[in-house]
Amino acid sequence: MSDTERTQTQLVLRRFFRHRAAVTSLILLVMVTLFAFAGPLLWQYSYTDITDDLSLPPSPGHPFGTDLIGHDTFAQVMRGTQQSIKIALAIALIGTVFGTLWGAIAGLYRGKLDFLMMRLVDIVLTLPLIAVAAAVAAQGVGQSQWWAIAVVLGALTWPYVSRVVRSVVLSLREQEFIEAARALGAGNVRIILRHLLPNALGAIIVSATLAIATGILGEAALSFLGVGVQAPDTSLGLLVSINKDAVNTRPWLFYFPGLFIIAIALTINFIGDGLRDAFDPKQTRVRR
Template sequence: MTFSSTSLESEATPAGDSSLDTTLESPPASGRRLLRAFLTDWGAMLSSAYILLIILMAIFAPLLTMLSGWGPYKFDQSAIDPNLGAIPIGPFGGISAEHWFGVEPGSGRDIFARIAYGARVSMTVALSATLLTTVIGVVMGLLAGYFGGLIDLVISRVMEFLMAFPALIFMIAILSALPADNRVFLLVVVISLFGWPYLARIVRSQTLSLKEREFVEAAKASGATSVRIIFREILPNLQSTIIVMATLAVPGYIGTEAGLSFLGVGVVPPTPSWGQMIAAATPWYAVDPMYFVIPGAFLFLLVLSFTTLGDRIRTIATSGEARS
């Protein structure tokens, strides 16, 4: 997963700049303006609605599968035809009132149940990796940009070292060598290992600019400690950048988890995963295309929704700063 820094390495607006006092006198109005812009953006609203739907599906997966009557590991041999190569009985992959999204060919497992539990894996990995990446990236970027010198040199060299690796190849190699236990945790750690430098580079760039501003110099002259300056003066001015970067990181991590599971080094069967389902559907797409289409559509729409939401947030934030 890589971040695009072209539009985000601009100079942040300092909260303490005296020249902007008239703008900063009414932050609630600015917040309301940005909220109205978000609520009137159909792309942002539709993307948010789909993301919320998937999150609710992941949270309430046990309840949903209880309502459907089929769990993710339960086989229904009566739903497949052994005389026709164990393909689902009925049209569209066996979609019916009993099996809402049909069944898996060969096994008869309920696809809806596996989609719901697969959403848990995708969202857990993506959101956890985004949180860990954001924390590490922000801390490292702030340290490198504010203190400079040897600290900046060491952190920058580490970032360049990790960014020089072909991340996907090394993720496959690392995960292949690790035990199958706690695979979700391992996915989060490995993805974050290669993801944090991209955010750290952006934070470092903006911190280098912000620390030269008058409001930081004034804080230093008043005797404020470095910790206070970083957390009270610099970090608040990086919030919009961090939010946009984190939102744009999620779809990349969802795709990374799906890709690793597709290649067989992600979550271990029979744990459901959308990428794993797509891989399992490959031999069957000619006789049962719905087995491939359904998890593929869920994955595509989730990645598209997060990408669209991130772009909309960036556009709204930029337009709001321009008006200010």
């Protein structure tokens, strides 16, 4: 089958799977996700269990060692990875949905509404993300829930998505199929939902992917500062934070959660690169 006979989805998937780094990263991310969500069901220890093995280095019984209290670090990293992924996905969902609608409306209507909406975006973009998020999250220290962290960070990351979507919509709104939809009586809401957003899907997916990476690092930063996920629950950032003083004496407590943060962020960034190349508008597309 030639490229001109392939559907748009087939072309995108074909380009993506040609990107070796993206495919490798996708496999690794799936493995990390299974480790986080299926691992606790199979592992003998819970992240809250206290064993008689104190400050043990990595061993067959405790692959990531134990801490001063006797917590199994392997179980804690599984729980921390699970919470960090949940927070990052929620951040990406909140930021992408709101940012996409904001950017699409601004790009379609233009004029004064576009000017006012994008000036608000500029204001939010000037705010230091971690500083503002930490200040807001600090108001609820002691009762911080993972979803609350996600809402705070999601409310600060949507402008990045809105700018990308607006730029795509500005080019799409001048296309003939939009004029044809208007001529057939389609309203602005229908044009946005049925015509603009589906054609901007590539940019939206790439933005959402990068928002997940931002969410992982943002959550880690907040938890490291002590205003993110709170004990007795845990996250990768919190594990790094509470074990930062043990980096020289019990390095396994610090490096294992740190490596998972780096691994997740890097794999998602590579996947985002692969998706960006796959959705590249300069590539040959199927005419419908």
